[in-house]
Amino acid sequence: xxxxxxxxxxxxxxxxxxxxxxxxxxxxxxxxxxxxxxxxxxxxxxxxxxxxxxxxxxxxxxxxxxxxxxxxxxxxxxxxxxxxxxxxxxxxxxxxxxxxxxxxxxxxxxxxxxxxxxxxxxxxxxxxxxxxxxxxxxxxxxxxxxxxxxxxxxxxxxxxxxxxxxxxx
Amino acid sequence: xxxxxxxxxxxxxxxxxxxxxxxxxxxxxxxxxxxxxxxxxxxxxxxxxxxxxxxxxxxxxxxxxxxxxxxxxxxxxxxxxxxxxxxxxxxxxxxxxxxxxxxxxxxxxxxxxxxxxxxxxxxxxxxxxxxxxxxxxxxxxxxxxxxxxxxxxxxxxxxxxxxxxxxxxxxxxxxxxxxxxxxxxxxxxxxxxxxxxxxxxxxxxxxxxxxxxxxxxxxxxxxxxxxxxxxxxxxxxxxxxxxxxxxxxxxxxxxxxxxxxxxxxxxxxxxxxxxxxxxxxxxxxxxxxxxxxxxxxxxxxxxxxxxxxxxxxxxxxxx
Numbered sequence: 001x002x003x004x005x006x007x008x009x010x011x012x013x014x015x016x017x018x019x020x021x022x023x024x025x026x027x028x029x030x031x032x033x034x035x036x037x038x039x040x041x042x043x044x045x046x047x048x049x050x051x052x053x054x055x056x057x058x059x060x061x062x063x064x065x066x067x068x069x070x071x072x073x074x075x076x077x078x079x080x081x082x083x084x085x086x087x088x089x090x091x092x093x094x095x096x097x098x099x100x101x102x103x104x105x106x107x108x109x110x111x112x113x114x115x116x117x118x119x120x121x122x123x124x125x126x127x128x129x130x131x132x133x134x135x136x137x138x139x140x141x142x143x144x145x146x147x148x149x150x151x152x153x154x155x156x157x158x159x160x161x162x163x164x165x166x167x168x169x
Numbered sequence: 170x171x172x173x174x175x176x177x178x179x180x181x182x183x184x185x186x187x188x189x190x191x192x193x194x195x196x197x198x199x200x201x202x203x204x205x206x207x208x209x210x211x212x213x214x215x216x217x218x219x220x221x222x223x224x225x226x227x228x229x230x231x232x233x234x235x236x237x238x239x240x241x242x243x244x245x246x247x248x249x250x251x252x253x254x255x256x257x258x259x260x261x262x263x264x265x266x267x268x269x270x271x272x273x274x275x276x277x278x279x280x281x282x283x284x285x286x287x288x289x290x291x292x293x294x295x296x297x298x299x300x301x302x303x304x305x306x307x308x309x310x311x312x313x314x315x316x317x318x319x320x321x322x323x324x325x326x327x328x329x330x331x332x333x334x335x336x337x338x339x340x341x342x343x344x345x346x347x348x349x350x351x352x353x354x355x356x357x358x359x360x361x362x363x364x365x366x367x368x369x370x371x372x373x374x375x376x377x378x379x380x381x382x383x384x385x386x387x388x389x390x391x392x393x394x395x396x397x398x399x400x401x402x403x404x405x406x407x408x409x410x411x412x413x414x415x416x417x418x419x420x421x422x423x424x425x426x427x428x429x430x431x432x433x434x435x436x437x438x439x440x441x442x443x444x445x446x447x448x449x450x451x452x453x454x455x456x457x458x459x460x461x462x463x464x465x466x467x468x469x470x471x472x473x474x475x476x477x478x479x480x481x482x483x484x485x486x487x488x
Contacts, residue, residue: 085243110231111243123246130245132196134237136438136481161189165224166182168231 013061014043021065028073038076042069075119082115083108117164128153129160180221187211188221192229198483199475233478236436238285282306283323285436286459288415296330297338302357302412303434303456315339324357326413329370344395345376350385355409359393366391366409374399415456421449424472428484435459437480445472445486 018039025035045068058064086108118126124146131137131145132153139153146153180188191208194200200208212222235244242248283289283301291299293309295316301307305323316338318327329338329349338349340356344363347356352370356363365374367386374384378397386392390402391409411418417434419427425446428439434456448470454462463482466472473487 081248082243085248086239089239089242107234110234111240113231114235114240115244118244127246130241133232134235134240134244134480136237136440157193158186158189161192162182162186164228165185165188165221168224168228 010047013046017061017065018043020062021069024062024066025069025073038069038072041072045072078115078119079112082112086111113168117167118160121160121163125156125160128156132157180217180224184217184221185224188218188225191222192225196477229478233480235480237438237480238436280307280309286434286456288412295332295336295338298328298330300326300328300413302326311336317341320356320358322358324355324364324412326353326355326410328353343377345374345399346380348373348375352388354386362393362395364391364393366405368405368410412456417454417456417462419450419452419454421451424448424450424484431459431462437482439463439474440483442483442485445484448472 021039021042022032022035025038026032029035029038042065046065090104118129121129128142128146131142132139137145139150139157142153143150191211194204212218281289281291281299281301283303283305285304287303289301291301293299293316294311297316299307299309299318302324305325306321307325308319308321310317310319313334313336315336316332318325318338318340320340320342325340327338327340327349329352331351332338340347340349342356342358342363347354347365350371350373352372353368354370354372355366355368358364365372365386367388367390369388371385371387374386374392374394376382376394376397376399382398384392384394384399384402386402389405391405392402393400407420408418417430422430423446425441427450428441431454432439450466450470454465456462463474466484467474467487471487472484474482474484476482
C-alpha cells in the first residue's frame with residue numbers, strides 16, 4: 001500500500017519547518033529562489049528516505065533537516081564546480097579536437113557519474129584510481145608518485161573498484 | 170553467447186568483490202583463452218553474477234569514454250584542491266589573492282600554450298619568433314632589462330631577433346637558465362632533464378644549482394642538463410627540428426622509443442609489449458594524424474594494437 005503524507009505526519013512537519021529551512025539555506029546561497037528549490041529537494045529526500053520511522057520520533061528535526069540540506073548543498077556545489085571545470089577544459093581544446101554538442105552532453109554526464117561515484121572515497125584512493133584508469137599508470141608508477149608501496153596501491157584499487165561497483169546504478 | 174538473465178536482486182559484497190578482481194585482472198593485459206572461459210562461466214553462475222558483471226561493464230564503458238587529460242583535470246585533485254581552497258577563501262574573504270596561489274592547471278593559464286597534437290607559431294613583441302610543439306606552455310615576460318621566456322612544459326623553438334634596446338633573451342626552465350647569443354635553438358623539458366639543441370648562433374647554459382658552471386653550446390650541437398650539470402655538447406640530432414615541419418623521422422628506431430615520441434602527439438596511453446619493444450622502425454611520418462601512423466604500423470609490420478579502452482592501447486606481436 002502506498003504511504004500518504006498524513007500517515008507519517010509529513011504535512012505538519014513540512015509546514016512547521018519549511019520557512020525556517022528556506023531561511024537557513026538562503027543565508028548560505030545568494031538566491032532565495034535557489035534556496036526554496038533546495039528546501040524542496042530536502043523535503044523530498046526526507047520523504048523518500050524515512051519511510052519506516054515516523055517523523056515525530058526525530059528529536060532535533062531542524063538539525064536533521066540542516067544535515068540533509070548541507071549534503072544536498074555540497075553535492076550541488078560539487079556539480080557546479082565540475083561543470084565549470086569541464087567548460088573551461090573544453091574551451092581550451094584546439095579546434096581540431098572539437099566535439100559535437102551531443103558528445104559534450106554525454107561526456108559531461110559521464111564525468112558527473114564518475115565524480116558522484118568517487119565523491120566519498122578518500123582522496124588518495126580516488127587519485128590512484130583515476131591515475132590508473134584514465135592515465136594508464138602502472139601500480140609501480142603510482143606507488144612512486146605517492147611514496148608508498150605497490151601493495152598499498154593495489155589495495156586502493158580494489159577498494160575503489162568495489163566501491164564503484166556497489167554504487168553504480 | 171546466451172543473453173544475460175534479467176537481474177532481479179542486487180548483487181552482494183562477495184560477488185562484487187569478485188567482479189572487481191576480474192576488472193583489475195583485465196587491466197593488466199588481455200585475458201588468455203582459459204581466463205576468458207573462466208570469466209564466462211563465473212558470469213553464468215547465477216543471476217547475481219550476471220548482474221554484477223553488467224555493473225562492471227557499465228563502469229568500464231563510462232571510464233573508457235573519458236579523455237585522460239580532460240578527465241584528470243575535471244575529476245582529479247586539481248579541481249578538488251581549488252574547491253577546498255575556494256571554500257576556505259570564501260570564509261575569510263580573500264578570494265582576490267586566491268586565483269594566483271592556486272593556479273589549477275598551470276599550462277592553461279600560461280601566456281601561450283598548445284594542446285596534445287597541436288603546434289603553433291607566435292610572433293613576439295621584439296620581432297622574435299616562438300614555435301610551440303605539442304602539449305607545451307610558455308610564459309613571456311619582457312621588461313626593460315631582459316626578454317624572458319619561462320618554459321613550463323613541453324618544447325619550443327626560438328628564432329631570436331636583434332633587440333633595439335639590447336636586452337638579452339633568456340629562457341628559464343626548472344633545471345636552469347639559457348641565454349641566447351643571437352640564434353635559433355630548441356628547448357624541451359623532459360621529466361629529469363632539459364634538452365637544448367642549437368641550430369644557429371650559440372646559447373649559454375647555467376644549471377640552476379651550479380650557476381658558475383656556464384657552458385656555451387655552439388651551432389650544430391646539443392646538450393641535456395639537470396639542476397647541477399650539463400652533459401658535454403654532442404652533434405645535433407637530425408630529428409631535433411623535424412617537428413617544425415610536422416614530421417617524425419625514424420631510422421632504425423626501436424619501437425619503444427618511437428611510441429614514446431609518438432605519444433607526445435596524441436591523447437591517451439600507448440604501451441609497448443616488451444617482446445616487440447626493440448623492433449626497428451624506419452620512415453618519415455606525418456605527425457598531424459598520429460592514429461594514421463598507428464594504422465600504417467599495423468598494416469606494414471607484424472604488430473597489432475589491442476585497445477582496452479578508446480584511449481588505452483597495448484602494442485603486441487600480431488597473430
